[in-house]
Amino acid sequence: MPMKGLFKSKPRTPAEIVRLTRDLLVQFDMGGIRESKREEKMADLSKHIRDLKCILYGNSEAEPVAEACTQLTQEFFKENTLRLLINCLPKLNLEARKDATQIVANLQRQQVQSRLIASDYLENNKDLMDVLMTGYENTDLALHYGSMLRECIRHQVVAKYVLESDHLKKFFEFIQLPNFDIAADAAATFKELLTRHKSTVAEFLSKNYDWFFAEYNSKLLESSNYITRRQAVKLLGDMLLDRSNSPTMTKYVSSRDNLRILMNLMRESSKTIQIEAFHVFKLFAANQNKPADIVNILVANKSKLLRLLGDLKTDKEDEQFDADKAQVMQEIASLEPKELA
Amino acid sequence: MGQEYPVDPKCYEIIGEIGSGVSAIVYKARCLRKGGTGTGTIVAIKSIDLDQSRADLDSIRLETKTMSLLCHPNILQAHCSFTVGRRLWVVMPFMSAGSLQSILSSNFSSGLPEPCIAVVLKETLKALSYLHDQGHVHRDVKAGNILVAYDGAVKLGDFGVSTPVFDANFDSRLKDIAGTPYWMAPEVIHSHNGYGFKADIWSFGITALELAHGRPPLSHLPPSKSLLFKITKRFRFSDYDTININNNKLGLLQGLGLISYIEVVVRPTADKLLRHAFFKNSKSCDFLVKNLLAGLPTVEERFKMSKCITSANTKMVSLGSASGATTNTNTNTATTTTNTASEDDATETGELMKKQRRVSGWNFNVEGVRFHGELVIPDKRVEYEAFSSSSASPGFSMGTTTPTPTEEVYPVDQVEEASLVALRGNLDEQRKNVKDLITFLGGDQGGGGETNKEEHLTDVVDRLRREMEQEKEKQRVANGVGIS
Known part of the structure; x- marks a missing residue:
C-alpha cells in the first residue's frame, strides 16, 4: 500500500486540468476521434470536468481554495474553452452535462484581480447566447442550456444583448411549453431578464412599450394556462412597482384595456392570481390623474369592486396588503363619474 | 430519461x-402511450x-x-x-409496495426485522451519497419518503423540499424551514446556520430508529417547532452514557451510533456510513421481497384503510363543531349565486369548497367610454408629469408587499406542560434506546475529554426528569387518574 503512494503522479494543477479538458473538447468538437478511442476519451473528459467542478465547489472533505479557482478561471477564459464546452454539451452524458453546467454557473462569479473576466469574455462572444437559446427547443438540453443562460445574463451586457435581440419574443412561446420543467425554466430566465438590471430594463421597456405589452397582455395575461397567467401577473407587478420603471407604469395604468385585463384577473377563482392582480390594480386606482374612462369604469363597477376587495384576504396576515386595500377601497368609494374631455 | x-x-x-x-x-x-400490447x-x-x-x-x-x-x-x-x-x-x-411508513403501519407496527432494516438503510444511504455528491440536500428523509417497488428496489423519493446547495442563491432558500419535525436535525430546527448535507444524516438516523421501532422518537409529541426546539436541546444522543444493553438490535444501534451526534462536525458522511460494518453483510433486495413484501396489502388497500381512519377522525371533529355545518350551507348558497359565465374554472374540481362569493363579470360598457372610444386618451406628456409627482405623495405605498415569514408561535406554558407530560412516557423509552446506542458509540468516539460536559448534561437530564415527575404528580392530582 505505501508503495503505491510513492509512485503516485504529482497532482495536476487547475490550469493543467483546464488544458487537458480543452484539448479533448477540441477533438470532440472537430469530430475526428476514432471510434475505438471514443469511449476512453469521453471517460477522460468526464473525469476532468468532474475535477474542475470539485476545484470550484469543493467536496465533502474540502472547501474550495480561492487561489486554485482563480488559476482555473484564468486558464478557462484564456482561450475558447467556454464555447467548446457549450458546443460539445450534447455529446456529454448526463452527469458530465450537469457538472459542466455547474462549472459555467460558478465561473460567472469568479473574480480575477477583482474583475469578472467571464463578463469580458461573453461581451466578445455574445453569439453564444444564440446557441444557449436553442436549448429550449430541445428537451434533453433545455435545463442545462437554460441554467447556463440564466447565469450568463447576470452580466448586464449579456442581458442587454438578449433583451434587444429577437430571442425575447421567443420567450412568450417557451414559457407556455407543455413540459413544465422547461416552461418554468424559461419563465425564470424571462423574469431575470426583466428585473435584474434596472437601467437596461427601464430603457428596454420604454423603447419597446407597444409591442412588448401587446404581446404580454394577449399571450401571457390572457393565456389559457393557469401557470402562465399567475407568473405573468406577478412579474407585471414586479416590473411596474419598480421605481426605475415608473414612466412605463404611468403609461400602463392609463389604459382601459389594461384595466379590463387586470379586473378580470382579480375575479379569477384562483386566490393567488387575485392577490397578485390586486397589486397591479391598486396602481390604476391610486393614480391621482386617472383618465376619465378609467374613472368611469371604476365608478360603474364600484359596488362590485368594493365587495370583491372586501372579501379579498391574504392567507397570512399582511399589514401592507391590508393598508393598500383600505386605501384603494377608500379611493374607489369616493369616485364620482367624470365628464370625458 | x-x-x-x-x-x-x-x-x-x-x-x-x-x-x-x-x-x-x-x-x-x-400511461396509454407506453407499454406493449395496449396494456399501458x-x-x-x-x-x-x-x-x-x-x-x-x-x-x-x-x-x-x-x-x-x-x-x-x-x-x-x-x-x-x-x-x-x-x-x-x-x-x-x-412503486407498488408503497412507502416504508405505510409498510410499517400496516404490517410492522413495532418495527422491521434487523436484516430488512439493513437493506433499506443501505439503499437509502446510496441515494443520499449520490444526492450529496450532486450538491443536493434532501431535507425530508423519513420512512414515508422511502419507497419500495415490487422487486424490492428501494428508492428515495419526494423532493418536495430538496434544495440544491450549488444553486446560486442557496443561502436564502436554505434558511427556510422545511422537512417534517420529528426527523429534523437540531441545527435545522435551531435554524441559525440553515441546512447542510449532514442534516440529512441526522434525519437518516431518526429514520433508522423509526424503522426499528415503527415510529420516530418523540412522535407522541405535537410537531410544533418551538416544542422541538426545546426537546432537541436535551435530546442529544451524546448526553447519555453507560447503562445496560438489553436490546437485540445491537448492530443497528452500532450503525446508528455514528450518526446522531448533535455536533454537525462529528456526524459522518453518507459515504462513510456506507462503509460501516453494519452494512457489510447486508442482504440483497430480493430479501425484502420475501421478508417484507410477502402478505402485504396493496398500496391502494392500505390507502383506503388509512383514509377510513382519518375520515372517521375528521368526522368526529366536525360533528363536534357547529360552525362546520354552517360553513357547508353557506358554501352551497354561494355556489348557486356564482356566475356561470366565468370561463376559467370550469374544469376545476373542488370549487364547492370556495367560501368566497365571486363577482359576476365587470361592466366595461360604461356610458361615455363607448362613445368616445380611443379619442379619450389625453396628452401623454402632461399626464405623465402630473402622475409622477403625485406618485411620490405620502400615504399610499407603491412598494411590493414582502410577506415576512412568520413562525408559528405556540403559547409557551401550554407547550411546556404538554411536552413534559408527553415527554415522561416517551423520553424514558427513548433514553433507553439512546443509552444503548451511546454505549456502543463510546468506543468509536473515545469521549474521554467530554466528561465535564457530559456530567453537566447528565445533571440537566436529571433535573428534567425531576421536573417531569413533579408534573406527572400534578397531573395525577388534577385528573384523579394515572397517566401512562
Whole structure:
C-alpha cells in the first residue's frame, strides 16, 4: 500500500486540468476521434470536468481554495474553452452535462484581480447566447442550456444583448411549453431578464412599450394556462412597482384595456392570481390623474369592486396588503363619474 | 430519461388514489402511450394543487428540475411533469409496495426485522451519497419518503423540499424551514446556520430508529417547532452514557451510533456510513421481497384503510363543531349565486369548497367610454408629469408587499406542560434506546475529554426528569387518574 503512494503522479494543477479538458473538447468538437478511442476519451473528459467542478465547489472533505479557482478561471477564459464546452454539451452524458453546467454557473462569479473576466469574455462572444437559446427547443438540453443562460445574463451586457435581440419574443412561446420543467425554466430566465438590471430594463421597456405589452397582455395575461397567467401577473407587478420603471407604469395604468385585463384577473377563482392582480390594480386606482374612462369604469363597477376587495384576504396576515386595500377601497368609494374631455 | 412519457393528461388513465396530503394527491395511473400490447405502463402521478400549495413556483420548479436531472437506481426520478389546469402533474414510476411508513403501519407496527432494516438503510444511504455528491440536500428523509417497488428496489423519493446547495442563491432558500419535525436535525430546527448535507444524516438516523421501532422518537409529541426546539436541546444522543444493553438490535444501534451526534462536525458522511460494518453483510433486495413484501396489502388497500381512519377522525371533529355545518350551507348558497359565465374554472374540481362569493363579470360598457372610444386618451406628456409627482405623495405605498415569514408561535406554558407530560412516557423509552446506542458509540468516539460536559448534561437530564415527575404528580392530582 505505501508503495503505491510513492509512485503516485504529482497532482495536476487547475490550469493543467483546464488544458487537458480543452484539448479533448477540441477533438470532440472537430469530430475526428476514432471510434475505438471514443469511449476512453469521453471517460477522460468526464473525469476532468468532474475535477474542475470539485476545484470550484469543493467536496465533502474540502472547501474550495480561492487561489486554485482563480488559476482555473484564468486558464478557462484564456482561450475558447467556454464555447467548446457549450458546443460539445450534447455529446456529454448526463452527469458530465450537469457538472459542466455547474462549472459555467460558478465561473460567472469568479473574480480575477477583482474583475469578472467571464463578463469580458461573453461581451466578445455574445453569439453564444444564440446557441444557449436553442436549448429550449430541445428537451434533453433545455435545463442545462437554460441554467447556463440564466447565469450568463447576470452580466448586464449579456442581458442587454438578449433583451434587444429577437430571442425575447421567443420567450412568450417557451414559457407556455407543455413540459413544465422547461416552461418554468424559461419563465425564470424571462423574469431575470426583466428585473435584474434596472437601467437596461427601464430603457428596454420604454423603447419597446407597444409591442412588448401587446404581446404580454394577449399571450401571457390572457393565456389559457393557469401557470402562465399567475407568473405573468406577478412579474407585471414586479416590473411596474419598480421605481426605475415608473414612466412605463404611468403609461400602463392609463389604459382601459389594461384595466379590463387586470379586473378580470382579480375575479379569477384562483386566490393567488387575485392577490397578485390586486397589486397591479391598486396602481390604476391610486393614480391621482386617472383618465376619465378609467374613472368611469371604476365608478360603474364600484359596488362590485368594493365587495370583491372586501372579501379579498391574504392567507397570512399582511399589514401592507391590508393598508393598500383600505386605501384603494377608500379611493374607489369616493369616485364620482367624470365628464370625458 | 423520462422524455418519452407524454406531457398530456389525455394520455393517462387514472386507476385510483394511493396517497394524499394537504395540497397533493397521488394517483396510480396507466400511461396509454407506453407499454406493449395496449396494456399501458403503470405509473404514479403526483398531482399538486399549485394554488393551495404553500411553496412558491420557484421551489416547485427547482423540485421538478431536481427530479428530472437526477439519475440513480435509488432515487425516484420523475418521468415528466406538466400542468393540468391549476394542478401540476408529476409522472413517476409506480412503486407498488408503497412507502416504508405505510409498510410499517400496516404490517410492522413495532418495527422491521434487523436484516430488512439493513437493506433499506443501505439503499437509502446510496441515494443520499449520490444526492450529496450532486450538491443536493434532501431535507425530508423519513420512512414515508422511502419507497419500495415490487422487486424490492428501494428508492428515495419526494423532493418536495430538496434544495440544491450549488444553486446560486442557496443561502436564502436554505434558511427556510422545511422537512417534517420529528426527523429534523437540531441545527435545522435551531435554524441559525440553515441546512447542510449532514442534516440529512441526522434525519437518516431518526429514520433508522423509526424503522426499528415503527415510529420516530418523540412522535407522541405535537410537531410544533418551538416544542422541538426545546426537546432537541436535551435530546442529544451524546448526553447519555453507560447503562445496560438489553436490546437485540445491537448492530443497528452500532450503525446508528455514528450518526446522531448533535455536533454537525462529528456526524459522518453518507459515504462513510456506507462503509460501516453494519452494512457489510447486508442482504440483497430480493430479501425484502420475501421478508417484507410477502402478505402485504396493496398500496391502494392500505390507502383506503388509512383514509377510513382519518375520515372517521375528521368526522368526529366536525360533528363536534357547529360552525362546520354552517360553513357547508353557506358554501352551497354561494355556489348557486356564482356566475356561470366565468370561463376559467370550469374544469376545476373542488370549487364547492370556495367560501368566497365571486363577482359576476365587470361592466366595461360604461356610458361615455363607448362613445368616445380611443379619442379619450389625453396628452401623454402632461399626464405623465402630473402622475409622477403625485406618485411620490405620502400615504399610499407603491412598494411590493414582502410577506415576512412568520413562525408559528405556540403559547409557551401550554407547550411546556404538554411536552413534559408527553415527554415522561416517551423520553424514558427513548433514553433507553439512546443509552444503548451511546454505549456502543463510546468506543468509536473515545469521549474521554467530554466528561465535564457530559456530567453537566447528565445533571440537566436529571433535573428534567425531576421536573417531569413533579408534573406527572400534578397531573395525577388534577385528573384523579394515572397517566401512562
